[in-house]
Amino acid sequence: GGGGGGGGPRGSTQVRDVGQGVLEGGKALAQGFINGALGVLTKPVEGLGQRGFTGFFEGLAKGIVGAAASPISGALAAASKITEGVDATSRTIRSSLVSSTTSATGGGGGVAALVA
Numbered sequence: 001g002g003g004g005g006g007g008g009p010r011g012s013t014q015v016r017d018v019g020q021g022v023l024e025g026g027k028a029l030a031q032g033f034i035n036g037a038l039g040v041l042t043k044p045v046e047g048l049g050q051r052g053f054t055g056f057f058e059g060l061a062k063g064i065v066g067a068a069a070s071p072i073s074g075a076l077a078a079a080s081k082i083t084e085g086v087d088a089t090s091r092t093i094r095s096s097l098v099s100s101t102t103s104a105t106g107g108g109g110g111v112a113a114l115v116a
Contacts, residue, residue: 014084017092021085025078032074039066 015021040063047059 015081016085016088018082018085018089021082021088024085025081028077028081029071029074032071032077035074036067036070039063039070 013024015024043059043063043066044056045059047055047057047062049055051058
């Protein structure tokens with residue numbers, strides 16, 4: 001069981017191991033940079049359409065702030081995904097140890113009870 005964590009705003013997939021965590025983390029980081037770069041271009045245009053010349057400069061300011069914030073957000077999401085992968089891998093290893101120890105001891109406690 002365990003629930004919790006995961007499920008960021010992008011509706012990303014559940015991470016099953018370290019490799020997938022690194023892959024998903026890389027995607028999140030890249031998406032952060034892309035969103036930041038696009039914001040510098042799109043926010044001024046949106047502002048221009050809504051409030052004219054003043055809106056253009058407001059949008060430019062928002063785009064610049066987003067250009068800094070989006071990669072940071074992407075980096076945090078990447079760290080989270082990598083951590084999820086490490087956790088998932090450690091759970092898999094722990095589960096394998098428990099099942100192999102339980103099989104070897106005939107289903108008793110011993111080391112399996114300590115690891116679980």
